[in-house]
Amino acid sequence: MSVTGTRPAGRPRSERAEKAIVDATLDLIGEGASVSELSIEAVAARAGVGKTTIYRRWANKEELVGDALATLKAPLPVVAGRTVREDLVAYLDVMRQDSLHVRTRCIMNIAMSDQERHPRLYERFHQTAIEPRRAAMRAVLERGVATGELRADLDVELAMGMLTGTMLWYTKAASHGGALPSPDLASRIVDEALRGFRSAQA
Amino acid sequence: MSVTGTRPAGRPRSERAEKAIVDATLDLIGEGASVSELSIEAVAARAGVGKTTIYRRWANKEELVGDALATLKAPLPVVAGRTVREDLVAYLDVMRQDSLHVRTRCIMNIAMSDQERHPRLYERFHQTAIEPRRAAMRAVLERGVATGELRADLDVELAMGMLTGTMLWYTKAASHGGALPSPDLASRIVDEALRGFRSAQA
């Protein structure tokens, strides 16, 4: 007599294989392969796995890449919470530091660039990687408004867009020029932005 | 016997063919093909041209796409020059309006996203499409500083990054959500940014 939650018949899927496949995928993306340059055959070879094993789990490349990217937990920095400035600098500096790693850059590229072509992929990336960071930043800003440190009428969404968009644009521009984004970039951006954000009495 | 300025012997290259190839390329990109999904075979077929004719003129896909993108002249908006605010709003609103067209969006994507993979392509796009706009915007800001409308110690480059980056981030976010970026987005961004940029006496 079997209980609820009983396993389906047959050999269960190997977690080792699944992990190896996802790792191989991330490795190859990290080495610069785009979604369409990434070959399932290469993933299978690097993972030491048959192609069948991949196709049994994912219907196509896009879904595999989606799951692989979603695997990457964005470890949000813990934030002191003393001043809005400090917290925002901490968040933005994580973005700058991420941009220094080829792997992260490739992953960003793949996730952002193919948005138009692989919308579901972007959707997942958005949910797991972007939205949590946005939520954290939104909390900081709203707390700032609540404490009176920031203007009461601040458009929090717009403020977030300014901070995030500016940092992304800079890291992109820097990586293009071959130069590294300056270490104090985060604080410069935050300082400039806060000029307009702060409440009069602050 | 040939005259000065003589054409080289043999059949001259067909301008029709060249144009047809570039048009086909832009069409296909506009329909959503990425650099790697774009197939030379498809370009040739759509242009009604032999593959040889393409490979005779361009060494590889990247150069073809590069030339095709460079073809697209970015018509800079003429700017009234009355106030910094008006000018910036005008420039940013062009970006917003561009983002409404699928074709422009695809081209942006291809140019921006494959930066890591196709650096020379990005380089050309940068030179022909981005840099002129940056120069125009820089001129507006510097004029603002000169007239005292903006802070004397304003970091012009950082300010440009804030304006451009914010708009790009928003158009991306909007296109992802399926929503159109709000028509007054440009003015809202500029207004928020100018709070910090303006000089005390302004």
Place this chain on the structure above:
Amino acid sequence: MSVTGTRPAGRPRSERAEKAIVDATLDLIGEGASVSELSIEAVAARAGVGKTTIYRRWANKEELVGDALATLKAPLPVVAGRTVREDLVAYLDVMRQDSLHVRTRCIMNIAMSDQERHPRLYERFHQTAIEPRRAAMRAVLERGVATGELRADLDVELAMGMLTGTMLWYTKAASHGGALPSPDLASRIVDEALRGFRSAQA
């Protein structure tokens, strides 16, 4: 303590399964699958059995097919024994009638054709299906020699080869042409052959 002839411990093999497997195999062969086209997966599916259950009993396809073919008992016709002619016609006509059934034809093909590739398979088929018939025919001819109906110096083996080979060749040719082998084929072959086999006084 166990008695002689005791069954081994554990669950005994299911006879149902075994029979279902053999039947499925014969069905599929009868439907035209060659040894190499016959897929174990198809056998398992049709028999409603796991692949393991097949591989537990037979080391490979060849052995399975061998056992399956050996299952088919070739029911030798009972022979009147009045004249050599009548008996030979009876034997040969069985071959003709067999050739009318697709299933028999497929089995013949598989057994005969893959002789080079699956020699042991052919060996088994030879032992169970061919040799008994040859023995029967040999007995008829030797009795004919003994009774003086046939030449004393008749090469019995050669005579058998002539009768069997001719009939096989004809049935093959007929099945290829789509035509049925003529109903009096057996008697025509025997009559023609006996012209040379008969003793002078007969």
Place this chain on the structure above:
Amino acid sequence: MSVTGTRPAGRPRSERAEKAIVDATLDLIGEGASVSELSIEAVAARAGVGKTTIYRRWANKEELVGDALATLKAPLPVVAGRTVREDLVAYLDVMRQDSLHVRTRCIMNIAMSDQERHPRLYERFHQTAIEPRRAAMRAVLERGVATGELRADLDVELAMGMLTGTMLWYTKAASHGGALPSPDLASRIVDEALRGFRSAQA
């Protein structure tokens, strides 16, 4: 202005490639591969050719094997024409000698055995390899009847079947037993058969 019989535009198909493909196919068949064991990939590799090049010319394996087998010209022995016996022995002995070569045996097997499964293949083999030999043998027998050496009422088709079928059966039996067919086999068969074929006065 183009003349009749002008070649189609584009690069013509390479005869070298075609020959290499057919040769590789025959080699692999000669090494014992059946139609279904024969892999196009192996043919391509051995021929030093892309798979595309094979599939461009043949729709599937069967057609390739068909063309490959049809390539094999059956070089009919020239026949003295003095007596029916001599001529028949010459023809049958060619069959016996053919059976000594593994390659010929494999080709025979593939052509004959897969008759049921690959009827068109067999058809072509029949036309190019079997029918010419049958015609030659028929001519010999009919000449024998005309000269009075053979019975006027001889069933020529049946006689051919007896000779051919017997030889085939023997070579098969011999190759199965591992033994070589005896060198005088052809003459023994012919002698036995002619006993019945000859006219009374002969």
Place this chain on the structure above:
DNA sequence: TTTTAACCGAGACGGTACGTCCCGTCTTTTT
């Protein structure tokens, strides 16, 4: 009774070959 050993089905595993599509190159006739 309770082990316990072998079987059962289902189904995942690493592979090989399939036949298709496109790559970028090469070779031919036509313009």
Place this chain on the structure above:
DNA sequence: AAAAAGACGGGACGTACCGTCTCGGTTAAAA
């Protein structure tokens, strides 16, 4: 000499089976 057509060797696609390997669940002899 360039154009178009199209064949070339190569490589990845996604599918179908291969023969092997776990699994949870019978089944029946041995303890």
